[in-house]
Amino acid sequence: MTAILQVKGLSAWYGQSRALFDLDLNIEQGGVTALLGANGAGKTTSLRAICNMVRRTGTTTMDGTDISRRTTEDIVRLGVAHVPEGRGTFVALTVEENLRLAFHIRRDRKAAERDMEKVFAYFPRLKERIHQQAGTLSGGEQQMLAVARALMLAPRLMLLDEPSFGLAPLIVQEIFRILRRINEDEKVSMLIVEQNAALALELADHVYLLETGKVVMSGPSDMVKNDETLRKAYLGY
Amino acid sequence: MEFFIQQIVAGLTNGAIYACVALGLVMIYVSTDHINFAQGEMAMFATFLAWAMIDAGVPYWVAFGLTIMVAFFGGLFIQRVILKPLENAPVLALVVCFIALLSIFNAIAGMIWSFTIKQFPSPFPSRDLFGNGLVSAQQLGVVAVTLVMLGLLTVFFRYTTLGLAMRAAAQNASSARLMGVRVSWMLALGWGLASGIGAIAGMLVAPIVFLDPNMMAGILVYGFAGALVGGIANPLGAVAGGFIVGVLENLVGSYIIGNELKLSFALVMVIGVLLLKPAGLFGRVIVRRV
Ligand SMILES: Nc1ncnc2c1ncn2[C@@H]1O[C@H](COP(=O)(O)OP(=O)(O)OP(=O)(O)O)[C@@H](O)[C@H]1O
Ligand SMILES: [Mg+2]
Numbered sequence: 001m002t003a004i005l006q007v008k009g010l011s012a013w014y015g016q017s018r019a020l021f022d023l024d025l026n027i028e029q030g031g032v033t034a035l036l037g038a039n040g041a042g043k044t045t046s047l048r049a050i051c052n053m054v055r056r057t058g059t060t061t062m063d064g065t066d067i068s069r070r071t072t073e074d075i076v077r078l079g080v081a082h083v084p085e086g087r088g089t090f091v092a093l094t095v096e097e098n099l100r101l102a103f104h105i106r107r108d109r110k111a112a113e114r115d116m117e118k119v120f121a122y123f124p125r126l127k128e129r130i131h132q133q134a135g136t137l138s139g140g141e142q143q144m145l146a147v148a149r150a151l152m153l154a155p156r157l158m159l160l161d162e163p164s165f166g167l168a169p170l171i172v173q174e175i176f177r178i179l180r181r182i183n184e185d186e187k188v189s190m191l192i193v194e195q196n197a198a199l200a201l202e203l204a205d206h207v208y209l210l211e212t213g214k215v216v217m218s219g220p221s222d223m224v225k226n227d228e229t230l231r232k233a234y235l236g237y
Numbered sequence: 238m239e240f241f242i243q244q245i246v247a248g249l250t251n252g253a254i255y256a257c258v259a260l261g262l263v264m265i266y267v268s269t270d271h272i273n274f275a276q277g278e279m280a281m282f283a284t285f286l287a288w289a290m291i292d293a294g295v296p297y298w299v300a301f302g303l304t305i306m307v308a309f310f311g312g313l314f315i316q317r318v319i320l321k322p323l324e325n326a327p328v329l330a331l332v333v334c335f336i337a338l339l340s341i342f343n344a345i346a347g348m349i350w351s352f353t354i355k356q357f358p359s360p361f362p363s364r365d366l367f368g369n370g371l372v373s374a375q376q377l378g379v380v381a382v383t384l385v386m387l388g389l390l391t392v393f394f395r396y397t398t399l400g401l402a403m404r405a406a407a408q409n410a411s412s413a414r415l416m417g418v419r420v421s422w423m424l425a426l427g428w429g430l431a432s433g434i435g436a437i438a439g440m441l442v443a444p445i446v447f448l449d450p451n452m453m454a455g456i457l458v459y460g461f462a463g464a465l466v467g468g469i470a471n472p473l474g475a476v477a478g479g480f481i482v483g484v485l486e487n488l489v490g491s492y493i494i495g496n497e498l499k500l501s502f503a504l505v506m507v508i509g510v511l512l513l514k515p516a517g518l519f520g521r522v523i524v525r526r527v
Pocket of ligand 2: 043044045085
């Protein structure tokens with residue numbers, strides 16, 4: 001398998017305090033990779049470092065292109081869609097405007113219009129609320145909107161930061177079903193950060209485990225799923 | 238009664254100009270949280286450029302269009318070259334920077350064109366429109382130009398993806414970056430637009446108050462009052478605020494306190510509104526679920 005994103009020696013800082021220590025990650029083309037770990041382990045920081053949203057060192061390579069020094073906007077334009085912690089909703093824009101924002105960077109208008117239809121097929125609830133102010137959507141709907149916005153960028157890699165956060169189990173299942181379809185049908189590779197390890201292991205084929213800013217374990221998700229001692233030691237179930 | 242209507246019309250005319258200034262202030266405020274104290278002097282400087290062009294024989298409307306363009310790129314340039322390096326500077330440093338810009342523009346205009354007042358032509362005749370002494374073509378022209386500009390801006394922000402990107406960047410910069418929006422360019426664009434709008438205000442007001450380097454000082458206070466009365470974070474509110482300030486200022490000035498105290502009245506109005514409704518009369522509260 002080839003990697004769509006290669007991360008080597010990634011470190012990150014908030015002011016003087018260091019949050020990541022020489023992370024090495026391989027995100028496989030077409031696959032789903034999960035990044036697990038306790039609160040404060042550095043999961044969010046890893047995603048933000050990949051997108052150059054924090055001060056960082058180390059190299060990140062996307063399809064052989066070095067993106068270590070690109071701006072966040074450029075990295076997005078290269079096909080990385082980041083669904084951020086907290087969903088990043090544009091609260092005063094309508095649902096439609098949240099999605100149409102992607103037209104700003106898309107040159108292929110026709111394809112973008114088709115993607116809009118596709119997004120509404122994945123998330124019919126958003127279509128029902130198309131003219132609603134996005135700040136008035138429920139938490140689950142805002143999470144759907146965040147994924148939908150990312151999808152509108154026609155990305156090749158999606159970075160998802162705890163898409164299950166604060167949502168009822170039924171909604172979580174719905175969102176994860178859609179993520180699986182996006183991965184399989186749209187061939188979008190994914191790096192997903194989750195608290196809910198069991199859920200992430202279902203979706204992912206490869207897992208990295210993070211503890212205080214370091215990778216402490218990695219392997220195929222089947223291996224982790226079936227190894228009770230590993231699970232008990234690192235994931236607590 | 239006739240006098241009353243005349244005062245309202247005159248108020249609306251002034252109000253249109255205040256609305257432009259207020260809109261320029263809001264345009265920068267919503268995207269950067271800064272109040273551009275140099276807004277008035279930038280407008281004054283642009284108006285001098287227009288004057289110089291017209292003086293050199295350029296037709297009025299050509300000079301009008303060129304001036305807006307020059308002001309637009311000037312605003313863009315100021316943001317990129319002077320303000321962008323100060324992105325992470327403390328607010329006080331920025332305030333000093335704005336005040337420096339203000340005095341620099343004022344001084345340069347004085348140096349080039351001197352501080353003596355100049356007559357600035359109006360494209361509209363001052364003749365009475367309906368033969369009843371109520372509305373002059375000049376007044377109608379000022380309001381019409383303002384409304385056309387507002388219409389164009391509304392279309393731009395509502396119906397173009399660039400306008401949408403600017404709104405998104407102003408609302409949530411980090412999220413906008415994650416949608417690929419080059420936020421710092423959007424701020425520069427905002428500065429360009431604000432500067433262009435200011436130039437329009439300057440060119441509209443110059444025939445009324447005469448052109449000199451201190452022309453905009455009072456106007457900026459009224460514009461500021463308009464923005465605060467209407468809601469400093471709300472473009473449409475600021476425009477409405479500009480018109481409200483214009484009309485009230487005129488009525489109160491001619492019926493109650495006299496012309497000398499008009500400017501103080503504008504400030505009293507600001508304080509009054511801020512005490513009762515801190516977000517301004519039309520300060521929009523964004524409905525939001527957490
Ligand atoms: N803006 C910040 N300023 C300073 N320190 C920060 C900041 N954001 C995160 N940190 C610190 O960096 C470390 C990693 O945080 P991060 O948000 O990456 O954790 P996480 O794994 O995403 O946790 P969670 O599961 O709670 O979201 C933590 O110790 C945190 O306190
Ligand atoms: Mg996190």
